Every structure is written in structure tokens, then in C-alpha cells.
Amino acid sequence: MTAPLLEARGVTLSFGETPALRGADLAVDAGEVLAVMGPSGSGKSTLLHCLAGILAPDGGEVHFDGRRIDRLGEQERSTLRRDSFGFVFQFGQLVPELSAEENVALPLLLGGARRADALARARAWFPKLGLDGLERRRSGELSGGQAQRVALARGLVAEPRVLFADEPTGALDSLTGEHVMDLLVDSARSQGTTVVLVTHEARIAAYADRETIVRDGRATSLTGRAAR
């Protein structure tokens, strides 16, 4: 079996007195779509933030692509997130002052792309996600499902190695949510992006290749990684 692309080993993290992670282990292979499930407050989002270099854990290790990333400084972690990771969250993630296409182009612009190039690449996502004609809308003028697809395009536009999605369909009705999942999985697969998907909904987790359950700050894999 080859080494996983992303791995947490015995990760611990407390918010003040509250232990959120108590030794979480998790491994994701390249190209895999992993669902992280578990009850509310069990530590799913905290684990995702540690894996994505948003939070620095108190203990344990996080490895990405053969490199230990949990001890990197804020600057280096920020570069790593920009260059290698994409994000989709539950809501409130689009910048209201920007148009939909500018929102999608944002990761490219932050990565130093020329504005015209970034916008052209951003626009290419709109027909793929059934968003034709909405390129110039502001986020306040989009429905929840449309805004979520714009956020998905933004998460994937820079072709990240890993897409981190925290309850990406949590604010949508189940039909729209499944449509977004369809697009997420298809797009991630076609560009080889690995996905870490936090959800408490089994129907959403069923789009993944495999699931891990987080309970009381620990992760249990019910199914092992596929032997590769």
C-alpha cells in the first residue's frame, strides 16, 4: 500500500478547557473521496481544520504529500492552503461585493494569475455547473443552490490537490443538495482532486468512496483504505 496523500496521526486539540480532538487518526489516499461523519460537536470540523492547516494542533502530526505540515508557521500554512487546497463550506462564503465570476476567480487572483486569465478560467465553470448567465450576478442575487455551486467552482478552480468540504449541502434541500454532490464528485474525479467531505447526512456521505466516523474527538474508520 502506498503512503496516503493526507494523514492525521494522534491529533489533539483543545479550545481552552474543551478537548475537541483527543488523538484523531485519519488517512486519505490520492484521488479518494472520504466522508467524515459523526454527531454534532464530535470534532469533525476541527479535524478538517487541522488537516487543512487552518488550525495548528496541540499534539500529534499531520502529513500532506510526504511532508509534515502541523508545525509549519502561519505564513507557510497559508501558502500551502492557497497552492494545494480548495474549500467549500456550509454558507456565507461568497464575497458579497464581488460578482459570481469574480468570486470563482478569487483563488487564482490570490495565486497571482492575471485578471483576464483568471476570469476566463472562472467563466469556464459556469456552464459545467448549470450556471450560465449568472456570471455577473452578486451573491445576494443568487439562490442558495446557485451560490453553493459558485462556491464549489471557487473551491475547484485552481485544481487543488485536496478539496475540503464542510457540510457543503447543509443549507440546501435534499434534491439540490444531491445535485451539488453530483457535480462535486464528478468535477473532483475528472481533475483528480482528493476530497475530504464532512457531513452528518448518510445520503450525502454515500457519494464518497469510504467513510470515517468521529466520536468524542476520535476517528474510527469502518472500512479500511482500499489496498492500492
Place this chain on the structure above:
Amino acid sequence: MSVSLTLLGLLEREPSHGYDLKRDYDAFFGRGKPLPFGQVYATLGRLARDGKVVVGDPEAGDGPDRKRYVITEAGATEFEDWLSEPVAAEPHLQTVLFSKVVLALMLGRDAERYLDTQRAAHLKRMRELTEVKRSGSLVDALLADHGLFHLESDLRWIDLTAARLDALAAEVTAR
């Protein structure tokens, strides 16, 4: 789901040969488990015996062994009655899942482990059905969704029960 009622329903559309009935049954109701010809003809034979279908006049071009079956008034009534009756909303108060959990707790076995194994099995099936839904026809997708919603409600029960195992153990071992 009863084969004879399904065949009656197909015959209610139009008189048909056993072969056509099998083809349509397999396409819409077989779900990868084709109905053996023997069962088609045995069922039609029983329906004929009970006066729910009759063998119609052969048409030009029909072979000697190609009987056309026609639904009777009695057959149509039975079918309509069945169609208009809602399926029993079974409360499933004594499911296998429930019995296993309670017995595991009574015997001091690891009920949580059982629930985890069951959760994994449910999720595995849900992944398979999701794949069917993503790649199949609308008929396949709707059937898969039906299965998915049922599995999902089982899973909710599994989660709820897992969260209350200690209290349940206290109750079932108290006597």
C-alpha cells in the same frame, strides 16, 4: 411484490403473450432478477384457473404455442382493488436490528460494535445505490432513492440507539 398482481397489471394495459409479459416484467420490476419463463406460465395458469385471465383468440402470425392472455372482469377488479389500497405503513416495531441490539445487551455482548458493523453495511449499500442512481435511468434512480430513504431512516435509528445504549442496557438487564 406479488408476481401475479404485476402480471395482471401488465395485462390490464393490453392482452399479451407470456413472452411480452416476461420482457416487461424484467425491464421494470425484475431489477436484475429475471422472471423464469416457467414461473410466468405457472402464474398465468393459476390466474386462468381462478378465472382472472383467459386465453384469447390467436392472431394472424401467432405461432401455435404463442397464446395471448386477456384479463377478465374478475382479474381487473382484483387488480384495481390492490392498486387503490395503500401499502400497509408497517411500524416495524420488532425489527431484526432491534432484536439484535437488545439480545446483545442482555447477553453482555458488544452492542456498539454490532451497531457499527450494521452502520458500515448500510452505508456500503447506500454507496452502491447512489452509484446506480448516478449512472442509471430515471426508473433505476427512483428505485434506488426508495431504497436510500429506507436505509437512511434505519441509520438514524442506529445513531439514536448508539447514543442511548447505556440507558437501554440498564433497562433490558434490570429484570
